[in-house]
Amino acid sequence: MTTVDSRTGSTWLDLVLRFRALGLIVALVALVGVTTALNPRFLSGQSVRDLLFAAAVTLLLACGMTVVVLTRGIDLSVGSVLGLSAYVTGSALSATGMPTVFALPLGLAVGAACGTLNGAIIHFGRVPPLVATLGTLYVLRGVVYFAAGGSRINASDLPPGFLDFGSGDVLGVPYLFAVSVLVLAAVGVFLGRYRAGRDLYALGSNPEAARLAGVPAGRRLMTAYVLSGALAGLGGVLYAARFGTVDASAGYGMELDVVAAVVVGGVAIFGGSGTTLGAGLGALLLTVIDNALPVLRIDQFWQQAIVGALILAAIALDRLVSVRAARALRRKGSHV
Template identity: 55%
Template sequence: MTTTLERPQGTGESEGRSARSLVDAIFRAREISIAGALVLLILGTQLANHRFLSDQGIKDLLLNASILVLLAVGQSAVVITRNIDLSVGSVVGLSAFACGKFVSGTGHSAVLVLLVGLGIGVLCGLVSGTLVSFGRVPALVVTLGMLYIIQGFDYWWAKGRQINASDVPDPVLHLGSGSVLGIPYLPLIAAVVLAAAAWFLRAYPTGRELYAIGSSPEAARLAGIPIRRRVFGAYVFSGAVAGFAGALWLARFGTVVADNAHGWELTVVSAVVVGGVAITGGTGTVWGAALGALLLTTIGSVLVVLKVNSFWQGAITGALLLAAISVDRIVNLRVTRALRKRSRGHDA
């Protein structure tokens, strides 16, 4: 999905605003429709199984979605710039295992564990961001290569071993199982990161520049936006969030193996695109990405409750992804056609 940057001429500026207003309205409607579908899905499952919305059932829904929501927030920043990060799943696995090794048999605090995970994610993001933004290597190639490199290193390091919950300090495990006012810590952490990212993208010039880069890299360059630095920053942020999520994975499950979050990279991309962040960059919000993540995890929980084969979760996710990309393409064509007609009307 592309929009146009503002031009100094009055007509161009008006057309740019019109295009953005139309696209924003469409994607707000899409986010509302996702929220509506999510509500209907939950209510329908509740009618089929009255225990689905029990106190524990609601907590499980929130806990299951927390880590995917975090990863979707980080991925959104990259996709908005018209790039992609396929290494997030492997970064989560590396961070979770490294944090497990770090705290195994020690009394380290939960905050220190989170900082370790964050640092590992930042290092991974630095490598990917440097190669993509400054090395100008295609993002798909870089992040796919990082996925396999990190996975290979993690398997070599683990050598078939696993971190058991009995080896993890109680403060770390409490982070994954504790709550405040009945709300688990993990969803609260995810909500704070989500709100901070949404505020940054909307209120800060740097955040808005990410959208400008995704809308039209050439126009962004002519406008003086430091494209390489902004893309680099987006990858560092995505890596940092993935590393942070890996530490939370350890806190949530306690038992960690080398291939944690294996295959999650495609699930994360699906959540982001289904949530309204255009795969072609320039549009979408982290709120929509979070809704997409919540929808996908809820579908998985619903299938378990209804005792449906788990194969259908992947099939439904794929169908939603294809539908979202098709909608993006149709909207893009209609917006372009509408702007051309309006431009001809002004010229006349």
């Protein structure tokens, strides 16, 4: 019953997880297919670009959330971190006229600082992640309110280079989406191939066993929250670049969408299993639903209900799959 065990028995789990990604891809293709059949313009260049634009930020945040959820944690503060980072970056760009290239590191730094705060409260203060990040959700939003007040950063205040970064693309793929996908791949490799990444799975599967096996739990937890914060911070920069308008409410309530994307993407909310690929597909699926509704002329009021139903369906499916897998393994075990 240790983590080593989960490595050896992972063929089954791998299969299940791959099925999950496959299932998401099937759902995506079906949805896009139906929508396109009803309105061919849904697959036009412009429309696909728009979709990728819209998915970029959620994708990035879902990536960070995956890392945290893997350790049985949660980060509810991502929306506020995004807001803070977007505002700080936006005002730094408009006030100091600093070069656009500094925007990304600045946003990352703001986010990483918030993530460090979360990690410290959780690790050193022994505060449950739900409570800690709920608290920082309020506190950081309050800080944004203080900083921004009633002001708003308009597109005309931002350097053109920054806005071009927000709206430009290479070969039809927006820069923003490319950044998100690169990050997603990097985090995926980190989780799958590196010791520190595997440790996060171990911590989520069985914290006690992981500790006994010598995993530095505290350091790994800090890594997870700093990473989640930093990606939310980067998300803030992308947000500012894409919309050009930043006010105190940027990213408000976004945490729900991100948690939904992660859960739909097959990352188990009690830790230990899931991939960034799944979470990315989850984010993409939610964005496609969001964009398909107006095209399909479905009342936009249904959107939130659909998201909720998807979350319930996804966790119920996870449960079913894991129960079956466990039963199958037990049966296999009894034959030996």
